[in-house]
Amino acid sequence: MGDHHHHHHRIVRVYYLAFAILLLLLGEGIAFGADNLSNQKLTSPILQDEIVKQVNENPKAGWKAAFNDRFANFTVAEFKRLLGVKPTPKNAFLGVPVVSHDISISLKLPKQFDARTAWSQCSSIGRILDQGHCGSCWAFGAVESLSDRFCIKYNMNISLSVNDLLACCGFLCGQGCNGGYPISAWRYFKHHGVVTEECDPYFDNTGCSHPGCEPAYPTPKCVRKCVSGNQLWRESKHYGVSAYKVRHDPQDIMAEVYTNGPVEVAFTVYEDFAHYKSGVYKHITGANIGGHAVKLIGWGTSDDGEDYWLLANQWNRSWGDDGYFKIKRGTNECGIEHGVVAGLPSDRNVFRGVNTSDDVLVSSF
Ligand SMILES: *[C@@H]1O[C@H](CO)[C@@H](O)[C@H](O)[C@H]1NC(C)=O
Ligand SMILES: *[C@@H]1O[C@H](CO)[C@@H](O)[C@H](O)[C@H]1NC(C)=O
Ligand SMILES: *[C@@H]1O[C@H](CO)[C@@H](O)[C@H](O)[C@H]1NC(C)=O
């Protein structure tokens, strides 16, 4: 009887192991699997006359292409490095809820929505940042959306730290400047919190030890200390209360942004996207270079009657439409409607004089 019991446990253990391996295998390469690019391709310039021509001469394109200054001297390999959304292992989503919204909210949704004007007191929503040369988009999209959500919920101006996430989340979030998983960023906010940009800035004032500096673009080290001596790391932490995926229906995505503020989205980037200047983007030409994450802040319909999403990128204002772009809405263009993640901010540590003594209880991810 005892033997039988033991045997049974071993089978269960083997079964679980096999199941875990299966999840890992399934998870790899399902999304954002970039095309295999030749060395010759990787060392050639990302911006090409031929692509600009092909897009601008296509009457059905719906958008304009140009030589964006931001990538003036970038090779395909340097551009690819910015696309830091790695294929998320399926098990990173274990236990992550999928949020959908009640039909009664959908009925109230406006035809056009821009979070910058809906919450005009929150200047962070319209901020355009620059990820440098580091594949940290997965962290930017998350930190920027969470900063906006703090302002929307608690009426406070705040910039949270990309560096904290990049340096201190470790392998659970991926590989720092070599790419990561958007959903894991939100789980980090929930379990470990994130300090302010003031405490742990992205670009440091010595010039070139920040992420994105040539030639090494290293992932920053996790120091867990504010640069300013009179700020405490633990007290600077701001937390999320939840981390979730938003159901892929456009109505659910709109309801989520309308109710709680900007969300982080991931999508596939093709060569033509580097040339985006204005209008409603859809993929026209070029190879699949990789997965990218940004912040979705609204939606609308163009003069030509094309439904779009409105997004803030973090490639500075010398890329795209002053740093922003629009992409076709409702057809899962480049997978954008299938990679929406977010979370809600927590009031813990937000109001001065509150107790932070429960910090020590948080240790597991
Ligand atoms: C690109 O490189 C050229 C030649 O090296 C230089 O003159 C130009 O200023 C560079 N442009 C940018 C935007 O860095
Ligand atoms: C955007 O680019 C300009 C010019 O290269 C640079 O001075 C500025 O610091 C960049 N913005 C950010 C947020 O890094
Ligand atoms: C945030 O800062 C901006 C500019 O300094 C200010 O106009 C706005 O009222 C502030 N918002 C909040 C919620 O404090």
Ligand SMILES: *[C@@H]1O[C@H](CO)[C@@H](O)[C@H](O)[C@H]1NC(C)=O
């Ligand atoms: C914080 O917690 C300590 C110990 O539990 C308690 O004595 C103190 O009154 C609390 N402070 C506040 C501001 O709640």
